[in-house]
Amino acid sequence: MDAALPARLGEAQALSWREGASERTLRRDGRRWSAWTGWVLLVFTTPGVLLLAIEPLTLPAALICFAHAYAVPRIQAARGARAPVPIGSERSAARLAGTDERAERVALGLLGDLVTHEARELVARSGLVIERGRMGTWLLGEQGALLVRPGGRRIFCWCVRIAQPEELPAGDRVAHLLLALREDEEGFATVANLQFSGAVWRVRRLMDARSRAALAAAQAEAR
Amino acid sequence: MARLVRLDRMGHTTLAEWAAGDGAGHEAAVAAFRAELEQGMVASLTRPDGSAEVIRELPREADLVVLRRPIAGG
Numbered sequence: 309m310d311a312a313l314p315a316r317l318g319e320a321q322a323l324s325w326r327e328g329a330s331e332r333t334l335r336r337d338g339r340r341w342s343a344w345t346g347w348v349l350l351v352f353t354t355p356g357v358l359l360l361a362i363e364p365l366t367l368p369a370a371l372i373c374f375a376h377a378y379a380v381p382r383i384q385a386a387r388g389a390r391a392p393v394p395i396g397s398e399r400s401a402a403r404l405a406g407t408d409e410r411a412e413r414v415a416l417g418l419l420g421d422l423v424t425h426e427a428r429e430l431v432a433r434s435g436l437v438i439e440r441g442r443m444g445t446w447l448l449g450e451q452g453a454l455l456v457r458p459g460g461r462r463i464f465c466w467c468v469r470i471a472q473p474e475e476l477p478a479g480d481r482v483a484h485l486l487l488a489l490r491e492d493e494e495g496f497a498t499v500a501n502l503q504f505s506g507a508v509w510r511v512r513r514l515m516d517a518r519s520r521a522a523l524a525a526a527q528a529e530a531r
Numbered sequence: 532m533a534r535l536v537r538l539d540r541m542g543h544t545t546l547a548e549w550a551a552g553d554g555a556g557h558e559a560a561v562a563a564f565r566a567e568l569e570q571g572m573v574a575s576l577t578r579p580d581g582s583a584e585v586i587r588e589l590p591r592e593a594d595l596v597v598l599r600r601p602i603a604g605g
Contacts, residue, residue: 319601469605470603484602
């Protein structure tokens with residue numbers, strides 16, 4: 309390889325069988341997720357409506373159908389909302405037993421050095437790092453990333469983490485993802501596993517208050 | 532002063548520091564850099580504009596080079 313050329317994300321190159329993420333694949337995947345959600349609604353709502361039309365006494369069965377139509381898309385959105393794992397949250401490495409408090413502070417210090425003043429404040433408030441990219445505005449946590457697309461209406465939720473995270477402080481885990489994202493945004497999105505795509509409000513309502521504040525900032529940045 | 536930093540369980544560890552005209556310091560940093568790459572670490576050069584670049588050789592004029600572990604889909 310020519311040392312003068314910027315190297316692509318090696319982790320993405322290793323996934324030769326996986327299609328590289330791009331504007332085109334994001335648009336396509338977004339449409340597929342919308343179609344899937346519409347299909348789920350149709351599949352569960354239609355029998356419920358038919359049952360009620362044929363025999364009103366089948367209301368309990370119809371309600372089960374409607375409950376599925378509500379629950380399945382909600383569960384999928386919940387998976388997306390849980391993907392990033394903010395620093396200091398319930399599933400954070402900083403909350404594990406035996407955590408080295410000094411290492412956590414050192415890691416947060418370096419992470420703070422890598423981001424802007426505004427992003428540093430948002431990390432302190434939400435545990436998530438905001439980063440503007442070509443594909444949209446990203447929010448990074450310890451185990452995943454959210455991408456708010458330009459316009460601020462659609463979100464993509466990915467699971468992505470360090471291959472061997474053992475003993476790494478929470479701040480370092482986020483710093484790993486931030487550096488990888490900055491190195492190669494498309495490669496980062498290729499390596500990450502897509503958990504959900506849909507309207508931002510579907511994810512926002514399932515987040516805690518800290519994460520909602522970060523999502524609002526990302527939406528404002530994406531508009 | 533340029534820094535070569537590894538993200539690790541201590542938060543981070545500064546492996547080497549060198550000044551622009553410090554040839555010996557840079558050579559020591561290059562040796563540490565190559566040893567980390569052989570261990571599977573990924574080197575990320577942070578540019579002044581906030582972007583980053585994967586590097587295989589340690590530039591003398593770098594400001595901050597961070598060694599990180601590879602990432603994977605969750």
